[in-house]
Amino acid sequence: MEGKAWNFRANKAIDGSKLGIRTYIDILRSNIDHSDGRSVIPLSHGDPSPFPSFRTDPSAVDAVSEALRSANFNSYSSTTGLPLARKAIAEYISHDLSYKISPDDVYLTAGCAQAIEILISVLAFPGANILLPRPGYPIYDCRASFAGLEVRYFDLLPEKDWEVDLDAVESLADDKTVALVVINPGNPCGTVWSRQHLQKIAETARKLGTLVIADEVYERFAFGRNPFVSMAEYAEIVPMIKLGAISKLWFVPGWRLGWMVTLDPLHIIKDSGLLGSLENFLNMTTDPVTFIQGAIPDIIGNTKEDFFSSKLNLVRECAEICYEEIKKIPCLNCPSKPQGSMFAMVKLNLSLLEDIGDDMDFCCKLAKEESVFILPGRAVGMENWVRITFAVELESLIEGFARLNDFAQRHTKK
Template identity: 60%
Template sequence: MENGEGREVRWGFGENISLTSAGKNSIRATLYKVMSSLKEGDPRPVIPLGHGDPSTFPCFRTTLVAEDAIVDAVRSAKYNCYSPNVGVPSAKYAIAEYLSRDLPYKLSPDDIFLTGGCSQAIEVVISVLARPGANILLPRPGFPAYEARTAFDGLEARHFDLIPEKGWEIDLEAVKALADENTAAMVIINPNNPCGNVFTYQHLAEVAETARELGIMVIADEVYDHLTFGNNPFIPMGVFGETVPVLTLGSISKRWLVPGWRLGWIATTDPKGFFKKTMFLDSMKNFLNISTDPATFIQGAIPHIIQNTKEDFFNKIIHILREAADICYNKIKDISYITCPHKPEGSMFVMVKLNVACLEDIHDDIDFCSKLAKEESVILCPGSVLGLKNWLRITFAIDPSSLEDGLDRIKSFCQRHSKSSK
């Protein structure tokens, strides 16, 4: 392009390879690709078993306490202002109290940094850890946002496996083999997305001891905290803060079923004060100084939401998830060529293995999901985007009747594409 003087103008909008790659490989982009295969004219409803947002289903509506708290915060006119960069003090205090319920020590508001959902918490932490030559240890399968931020910020991602035969426990020997003097941290997700497992106290203690030996911190993604319905209760990684410094990432998105409200946090669960001896906290504050804040009125509603939500609400959601997990696990047993190695005990997901070799005209998990969408109007998340090719992630946080319908359609699809039926 030339300007008025005939000279070429170079705008400088070059393609950012890291950002482009990360965006194309996100869950959102992958699900959009799968949904683009939906066939027009199918009279049946689309069954969304690919995402982690149950809020559209009436049985997963948030509590009236939360809705009323938002209305009251808006009408008070106290929260029409900009937010402090690290969060409204009353919200920080309420979250510190909330997290301290499960810890052997008490957090203070200074330990809490509010973010725009857990996604921004991931962005903040990864960006602050980034430095030339650094690497970070990530679980496989895992949540792609970590890979995306790691790639964008120039860290090297090194993957350790979760072992399906051991209930998706972390391969700690692999963690030890991967770490070196440039390793910044390891990430764990508990309760787990995408596998649906819940780590035991003993396993988390082993994780803490391994991290201590390696001299690295643990980033504990606990966005599904307390959403457990199996034999293992939720144990926060911060319980082991005396052993290893822990950054806990969380939000109200899942437990309160309001992912669109975008209120998350980073908590420094670090009773020995490791972070205070470094520039890490200052770096997080500096990052938050130049980034966007959660909506102030949402922050203003947090104390009321946390303090006044009754256990009956949480118990109802756990009951629905337990029932849905049972339906999912039992119906998968009847679907040929799909295997579930471990019954889900937490979060909203289960990972299943796909036997592509026994299916006609199905090349891989992405092809399976695309053709399933076209023929049966059912959306699944391909395992490839989560780090496991020819696996599938199934979301069971939808109403039970729709879940059964969706799984029946998957069964019909597999029967129709079975090589043995040709």
């Protein structure tokens, strides 16, 4: 029966957006040889929570259980988050700063990913552009593309421990540049920038008149020569919005509790109208789960420092093993030893390999032949590189590199 043509169709803005990390992992999963009796070793994404060594602290589980059983958190939340949760997070962030954060500056989100979605949506206006790091975290690219916000990439420099190419930042920016995104500790590079470099970034952004988005979801994941210093220390220089979450430090990404913190001592964000737009957008979006919000004061207050220090020591040991094992494989080169987060960026020397076309081919064949997942570098903006996640069970990490070494030897040109 013929009739009027259907009015709905594919959304080209979505279909044309950059692929997210989960899409690449699905591609790798589709290459698995199911006749291989070995378990898959996931060195491709930053979620160590399934591994016994990275289980969250029992006090955090108790806090969630008690909040749920109390029946005090079954109602809707306010759009900015429950006051007791905002207060607890403000105090938590303030602990490592030289000044105090106000709870009124904290906005709760369903994970750090939703915070990114909200910010990109609010910042997007016709003709605007945003400066993103390359390599970087692809959700920024995906959301910007969908929102119609032009992306301009500045390089992180592997020969300088992945510092920001500040000259490139200045050359890329114009009067329509709305924000500069910095991720520290670094995903995907495993960097922790020095206090001096952070100040230079802030001064450059001030010179350009652009907001800084400080993605610090891996804060405190610093185990190298540089201690973690929050960009929040430079809010007097440039207005910024700090992003964070409990997902990484407590190893609970599925709990979906993140935050945005406006750092605006000179009221630049407020006077621009951006703060009002941010709050209006929050009225149109979903809230984080209320019983997780309700548990936050006890999650933060009852988790002992021993939990964090023991997990950081484990991540440090994994990072050391990762770096040393990479050096044993001739076709791989890690230009900068990981200093933080859960990742290392590794350059492929394809000239040493046969039957490997590029980073995607390398990762798909590795998945098929060895049941090991690593992320192709194109997922984070760097073709013919790979990103390796080292925050996994030690035994799995060692076995994963043994298989990776076997794969590399098998494909080495004779």
